[in-house]
Amino acid sequence: MAAPASPPPPAPSLPDLIPNNLAESFSTHGIFATLRPYSPLAIANFSSVVDAIVAQPAKYAAVRQRIRLDAHHLLPIADTSSFAGAEESASSDATVPNTPEPTQLAWQGAFVFSYQDPPVHPQLGWIIGYGPKFPQYEGKPKPDVPLTVGPHFQELRLHNTTARLNIDKKSAVCTITPGHNDGTLRRGGMKVPFGTGFLDRPQEIISFGELDYRFEYVPADLSLHSAAVKAYICDALGAADSVNDLIAQTPSPNDRYIGDWRLVQPAGMGTDGEVVAAMRSKGDIVAIKDYWCKEQKDAWNALSKIDNYRSLQARVKSSYVQSLVDVLDEEKIRSAFHPPQHVYVCLQPLVLYDLDKLFKTWDNEPSNKPAEPILHQVLAQILLGIKDLHTAGFIHDDIKPSNIGILRVLPPHVVILDLDNAKDFSWIGALPSACLLTTHGNGGTIGYLAPEREGPQDELFGTGVDVWSAGCVAMEIFLRKPLQDLKRFNINPYRDLATFKHHRPTSGQLQTERTRQEAFVSGLSSSPGTIENLIGQMLAVDPNNRVTVDAALKHPLVAAGVLATQEEETRAKAQPGDKRAREEKDP
Template sequence: MTMADETLSQDWRGSTTEPNTPESVPDLKTPSDWVFARLIPTNRPAQAAIEKTFALNSSHHSQFIAETEFRDKRALCFELSLRVLPEYPQIGWRIGKGRADLGNNRGVDLLLHGAGGDDVAGQHARLNWVKGAAGFFLIASNRRGKRCTMNGDDFTHDRRVIPFKNTIMLGECAFTLQYVVREPKEEDRFQVELKEFCSSVLQDKNPYILPTPREADARFGDWVVQHAISKGAYGTVYMVTHAADGRPAAAKQLLKTRWNARQVEHEVKMALRISKLEHPGIASPFYIRQRPCRSAIEISRIKDLLSDTWDPKRMGDITDEYIIFSPLLNATFHSIITSTLPESRRTHFFARLLEGVAFLHDQGLCHRDIKPGNILIRSYDPPEALLSDFGCASDQNSILYDRPGTVPYLAPEQREGLKHGRAVDYWACAIVGYELLTGEVTHGRIEPGPVLDYYHKTLDDRGSVMAECCKDMLNPDPDARISAREAANALALFFAVQEKSQDGQRSGDESDAMSLLTYKRTRYN
């Protein structure tokens, strides 16, 4: 165990006796407030193993044992708390019958002392959150390939999210993990502590912090609904997580009636088309589910999703429900705009956006709702971004304005009675690029005149290739805007010259100017 590991296990919030929390959130008041789950034995072999562990009076193992009430009886259980961490917090609470050759702690935190037979390994499994996934997991991690069972599902060298209702089998020992369900205010406080734990201990700077599982959690098939992300005219986008592997996704629920049939069918058509595309800069839908939905019970359940004025008697019955599942990441360009990330990294992210837009246009598609919230961050190093949410996408070259998109990112030609094409995406990319360069968030529509002149002057003052690209895309005349492909090529050339300068082939001071010069020659000659 390293000094760093020891520090984490003893003091991840500053003190094991008086944990610190942010000043804006009250402390969890008592040790029990930090408890988030209890692993309760449900058969005699498991009960006997915990009782034998308790009788050992081992200081390390005893700190995880507590008494609880289960089935109207008092019983010993393993208590999991953010206050009392396992020996190695990064890998979680290890459970098994232990090995004497691994020291006083026997290589586990939750000791099943004397567990009979050969079905329980010394280090049988782990319990922990997982970086990049959502939920609390049972992780089968023993080298001997001993099975873990979750609700009848046997697995080895794999992991499963532990749902609210669960039966866990480790060899002949049976358990159920009972989550601690709190009142809303206490749950909010616990979520702050959990986020700090994931950031400090798991080194996950953008963790998926979900509400504690509850019995009434809603589901779309194998996906557990966590919370609504946004609400539109025809349905709602939810954050969902896969019940087995904790994979997060965005599930857009579209409710089709005879009044919105054309719009819903168009969006489903676009989703189907984009789902067949593969590109590292596109968050393509990976599953589309259709279900007839005509009963009065269904209408009662979902009537408030369409709008506050929706009347099923006047607007007609819901004929179909579509669920469009797409990748979901926990950070968007909003995170970059408000961060201290240097301009060089922001430029790389902008290039990834341009590459995704250029690919989409090569397929004959226009996004029409490019904005920071629709650009997901897959990785900060190397910079990787994905364009998402294709609800406004179109495959037409000339489109009569139909109120798509988000106002601050709308191009001048997106007005009643006018037609527009792919160039609206270039304008929106330029606004996003301006926000990345300046850190300023655009709140209103950018109109030709003093406001646009201010944007152009600000970009001129930046004097970079990215700023020049944004200025040339931020042209009131859609035919005069440079395309995403042209801008992406200019930045690729800039990166290539930068790389050469780092190798000593050209000075860094010249790289930007030479890239810009070559870019203008390429464009205008």
């Protein structure tokens, strides 16, 4: 008698597919955020985790619930569109084993965080590290999110607890905390200091050791999300009494509102007033600039700035320039007999970080400074923003590090800020290179003023002043030194001596500083083909000899930064899992 046929092998236990409808991800599965591998190395190690789930489903049952695969879930690494190339990776300079080949097949998907699937230790949060637990690390908790299951966790600079992701009990904001104070956890290429950090952006790049991931919130109805996160804090964290009213569906009477915008946190302080981050029920997030009006002239000045913003709003369409969204109670302000004490304008995008602050982090921790190709992208985006302004008929007239907002460092995205004093030259009909009269002691910032900006009275300046200022900024980005040390000499050396009313310097003092600067710039210009050479061309004293924005963008290193920026924008528009990306990959 023939032996009975053996049963067929069980089908591989694959994780679920990510729902096509992101709202379904939240409403059905409670998924509020995803962590998607961004670099090739991260993709390869993510794929190894999926392989382990398929091979040992019982051992990795808990991990399986925290992974979702894309519809096209097995692709060559070279065909993926969720990661930047090695030259853009936050960890691209590292030497680690098992660097994946472009043709290597890899599982495509993401780790997911769900209110319906709390971590093993809710008070600690979702532990992110390596897995499974190795014998030499007995007694330590297994990670809820294992970034690799291979033996190379030390070369990948991963800890058993590299980071912890949790929900703050008071504010209901998602937080991330490093497990060790050694720089193995980075956000946008910058080390996360030891302590709790708030994940307050819709998406950003987070690096765990040598692995780069894109963290992204899943869009969801705000009221539904408020109810879900409140239930999670009450049930999983057992903190019903500590839930702040701001996450309840009914706003708290203690919240501070301007119009229908709820103020969230201070975002900065300018010479005219405060900048505050704000949001409303639709989910919009803006920066609200509060102009303080003590006298009638302050109100007139604020209205003039609003008119400027309105012109910019109509004519400048740029990803690299902050723009006006709304002016609160504008009609009431314009018709008021007495000046209002405050004039509020809403701007997007909200920027909480600028280049000046970034410089300080580089100085305190030099290892945080990104690789040169990333810096080329930063300069390229500054120049693209300036070009968009000039094309629309505006001169910014105050380009400096604190007016370069940093939305993220990796991949870089910068925006030009503080446009309320931009100069509109479109109506003049003169050449852009010489269209506005010099003004002295009013406008711009010492240390970033082009020679012609405060030159002889009744002479003209033009778009070249922004190129000079950008050259000063580029010098600080790449050389980490200013063109002019303001602690040593806090006067514009190119200003017309006759225009000083008080504390007039001697002509010898001005000439000495000019000679020092010009000698340094001359040395930069003598090394062709380098970024230093471009900076030298941007800092030419004679505006007629100064490189134009268009020519600067064609410099090989800057052009490479422009191309990298365009490729990143293309990837962002076609993330895996969206409809267009799936259609493009369908045979």
